[in-house]
Amino acid sequence: MDFSVQQLSFQHTNGVQALKNITLSAKAGECIAVIGASGSGKTSLLSILVTALKPTGGSVALNGKNPWSLSSGELKRLRSRIGLVHQAPPIPSRQRVITAILAGRLGQWPLWKSIVSLIYPLDIAGARACLERLDLSDRLFERCDCLSGGQLQRVGVARALYQAPDLLLADEPISAMDPVLSDLIISELMNEAKERKITLVASLHAVDVALRWFPRIIGVRNGEIAFDLPAEKVTQDLLKQLYSSEMGMLPMQNHPTIA
């Protein structure tokens, strides 16, 4: 799924201007990492793309269409083609892993199938296959409140893989994972994007992971795009500027990527 945003801005109800004058586009099949300091606007940008937030200025187009001019049925169908991996997956704590993964297709299944699947999981093999890719298949029938933060994040990734969306958005999908697992998860997301030619946008705090895996890097600072470059063109100076606070301090001075 391609997307384009033009002079996009978003203001939260409390008056915080999270995004200002953002213009960018992506073709189907592109893999993009969004980096930037905490509070710079990464989640807000992904929330606009997943149509959870409506722009307060400018425009957004998904596959050439303004989602906010679609009928409710069309918007529902569009949303079923967009997957979002949350930093902390919003999964009911007593829910079993398999149910949480199968929920990835609730937007695509008819109501009867969704209800049956909540009681009796209908596609055990499909859910297991997604979890296997993330090295967690032995927890398929476990309750989600028995998992660690990193394991729960992997369930969220498995749910998005099971959904098989055309636009896959991931909001800090590896924030609770060790470096080995982080590479596994990012490689699986990239494989999914390449094999199915879908668009992948991931926000990441791990700058080294972003630069190692993603061909295109968007740096966001104070709600604006600071740069939008191929990974090999992202210099140490650009990273220093991106992460320097308004007081000139570097909050990530000891980060290995920002020497």
Ligand SMILES: Nc1ncnc2c1ncn2[C@@H]1O[C@H](COP(=O)(O)OP(=O)(O)OP(=O)(O)O)[C@@H](O)[C@H]1O
């Ligand atoms: N629900 C909300 N209501 C009001 N302001 C919000 C809300 N969510 C985010 N903000 C504000 O919007 C700005 C951008 O936040 P956002 O969550 O998009 O940043 P982020 O780059 O994803 O941060 P982080 O890396 O810490 O997750 C911040 O100033 C934040 O305080």
